[in-house]
Amino acid sequence: QNNKYQKLIDLIKPNNGDKILEIGCGWGGFAEYLGKKYDVKLDCITISKKQFEYAKKRIHKCGLNEKVNIEIKDYRDLKNKYNSIASIEMIEAVGQNYLESYFKTIKDNLSDDGRAAIQAITIDDNMFDRYKNKTDFIQKYIFPGGFLPSKNIINKYVSENGLAIKSYDSYADHYSDTLAIWRNEFNKKWDLDKKQGFDLTFKRMWEFYLSYCEAGFKSKNIDLIQFSLQNK
Known part of the structure; x- marks a missing residue:
């Protein structure tokens, strides 16, 4: 987990005093790791009450309340500017109809010279058309409402919202x-x-x-x- 967090941090290259946003903070693991290692201010959002309560206690226990703020908030309601934005496997929960709004939110909340780092599970481009029109095993039994984007779809919405992919790494193996x-x-x-x-x-x-x-x-x-x- 720590290696994953560090890889993402290496992509955003934070400086002391930076204001950073995490879209979809989960149980607070990334927030704790970043808060302990870097002199930054971090806003983290989730729409899960259980995750909010757990992450809030976790950050308090680590003594990071002055650096890390956890909120219940929908990403579409964000209206701020950040030096960096991180989002770990949140995009799969966005849904097919809201992929554009996800990248628009990143664009609108990223400073002019800022960087965003995204971790995502994707489906092969050649399988996407079939996948998007069906409900598979995982969507039915494990993650209702989940939706995997393809790389081409990501590229499309990234470009249409005035963003550009600067680096890309695959970890399927x-x-x-x-x-x-x-x-x-x-x-x-x-x-x-x-x-x-x-x-x-x-x-x-x-x-x-x-x-x-x-x-x-x-x-x-x-x-x-x-x-x-x-x-x-």
């Missing part, structure tokens, strides 16, 4: 290896999960989900990418 480890650990700990009331249907669903994703990344039908953006 790393993710497939990670998913194999997760699946093995899940099976090792199944007796503990079973004691918590989870049944064999749950077990089979998660084994299939982890194997399904592992195969997707290994075949490059899906990819994990990190890319940086700047104004044109």
Whole structure:
């Protein structure tokens, strides 16, 4: 996780005193890492009450209240300017109809010389048209409302909103290896999960989900990418 955070930070290249935005802060891991290592001010937003409460406590426990601000806010309501913007696997939750507004928000809230760093799971361009018109296993059982963009769609909305991709890295092989480890650990700990009331249907669903994703990344039908953006 820390390697992932550092890679994104290397893309935005923060300076002391910078004002940074995180769109979709999750459980606060990136905020804690950045707040501990860099002299910056960080605004983090989420629309999840549980994530907000957990991240808020996490930041308080680390003594970072003066540097890190956690808010419940929809990204579309943002109206500010930041030296840098980071967003980790938030784009998959945006939905097909709101990809344009996601990149417009980044454009509108990024300073003229600012940088944005995005981590996203994408689907292969050749599969996108079929994928966008169907509900797959993950959308039905794991992430209702989730939607994977393709690289071409990302490029389209980036360009249309006055932004440019400056760097791009792919980590599909790393993710497939990670998913194999997760699946093995899940099976090792199944007796503990079973004691918590989870049944064999749950077990089979998660084994299939982890194997399904592992195969997707290994075949490059899906990819994990990190890319940086700047104004044109």
